[in-house]
Amino acid sequence: MKVAFIGDVHGCVLHALGVALMVQHRRGISLDAVVQVGDLGAYPSADRFDGPSRRFIADSPAQGDFFRLLDPPPELAAAVRGALEQLPPVLFVAGNHEDHEWLDGLHQAAGTQVVAVDPLGAFSHVACGNVIEIAGLRTAFLGLIEAPGKMDFDEAGYARLASAPPGSVDLLVTHEGPFGMSHNRQGEVQGSPKLTRLIERLQPPLHISGHVHHENGPRYYGRTVSYALAQLVGTKTARYHPGGNPEQRVADGSVGLLDTETHEFEYLHDAWLAEVCGDEVDLAGIVAMAAAERSQERPQ
Numbered sequence: 265m266k267v268a269f270i271g272d273v274h275g276c277v278l279h280a281l282g283v284a285l286m287v288q289h290r291r292g293i294s295l296d297a298v299v300q301v302g303d304l305g306a307y308p309s310a311d312r313f314d315g316p317s318r319r320f321i322a323d324s325p326a327q328g329d330f331f332r333l334l335d336p337p338p339e340l341a342a343a344v345r346g347a348l349e350q351l352p353p354v355l356f357v358a359g360n361h362e363d364h365e366w367l368d369g370l371h372q373a374a375g376t377q378v379v380a381v382d383p384l385g386a387f388s389h390v391a392c393g394n395v396i397e398i399a400g401l402r403t404a405f406l407g408l409i410e411a412p413g414k415m416d417f418d419e420a421g422y423a424r425l426a427s428a429p430p431g432s433v434d435l436l437v438t439h440e441g442p443f444g445m446s447h448n449r450q451g452e453v454q455g456s457p458k459l460t461r462l463i464e465r466l467q468p469p470l471h472i473s474g475h476v477h478h479e480n481g482p483r484y485y486g487r488t489v490s491y492a493l494a495q496l497v498g499t500k501t502a503r504y505h506p507g508g509n510p511e512q513r514v515a516d517g518s519v520g521l522l523d524t525e526t527h528e529f530e531y532l533h534d535a536w537l538a539e540v541c542g543d544e545v546d547l548a549g550i551v552a553m554a555a556a557e558r559s560q561e562r563p564q
């Protein structure tokens with residue numbers, strides 16, 4: 265089976281759906297699952313944004329696409345429905361830039377550990393500390409980061425995973441990365457010692473993360489191979505994103521592909537990633553192109 269992983273989305277949800285369709289279309293495969301590693305940008309409205317999200321959206325308006333998904337005009341709703349006829353819903357773990365209270369409220373209202381966050385069911389949040397089966401893999405989810413305050417790991421969720429038997433998880437999905445993986449622009453070491461301890465205890469064969477906004481891996485921790493994904497769509501100006509991204513193109517290394525039979529994980533660097541672009545992604549166009557291709561492939 266094939267699983268696609270998507271890096272930090274920061275509100276660019278139409279880029280995320282578009283690139284998942286393109287992975288299928290250009291690689292000639294069907295995805296059995298799509299997993300997003302947090303910082304989806306899941307806020308119910310812009311007035312709930314944190315400070316950085318407010319600054320980013322002023323620079324890159326596509327970061328407001330999550331709000332369009334929450335109240336989609338008819339054409340967008342049709343495009344998203346068309347995408348979901350070809351794709352499984354995207355499962356995501358919380359990053360540090362989400363409305364965590366809102367997400368908690370959705371779980372409480374639904375009474376489930378996996379809950380759709382938009383009316384069309386394109387994106388579903390998995391609560392921290394849960395292990396669910398995805399494409400035959402026992403997949404553990406741990407959101408947020410190691411930081412004092414409200415962005416810190418969910419204590420109960422962390423404890424639940426830390427007490428799971430070693431070898432009981434095939435895939436660990438987190439937003440945060442392991443300690444020492446890289447340095448930020450200020451020269452500070454990035455990553456979480458607490459996450460490294462969890463990886464070393466659980467020893468999942470595969471760990472996938474985001475948060476640092478650049479491709480980072482493979483890194484090895486005992487029998488675990490760890491990969492971090494780049495940000496899906498870098499901001500327009502170089503102030504927040506090296507080199508800038510004025511055309512709002514999907515970035516190299518922001519999508520990963522796992523073959524569960526061969527256990528091979530691959531960062532995608534294909535030139536067509538950049539075709540998913542713009543302040544307003546043409547999701548309907550990508551859906552139509554991918555659907556036409558699929559209908560040609562089907563026997564008459």
Ligand SMILES: [Fe+2]
Pocket residue numbers: 272274302303359361475477
């Ligand atoms: Fe992020």
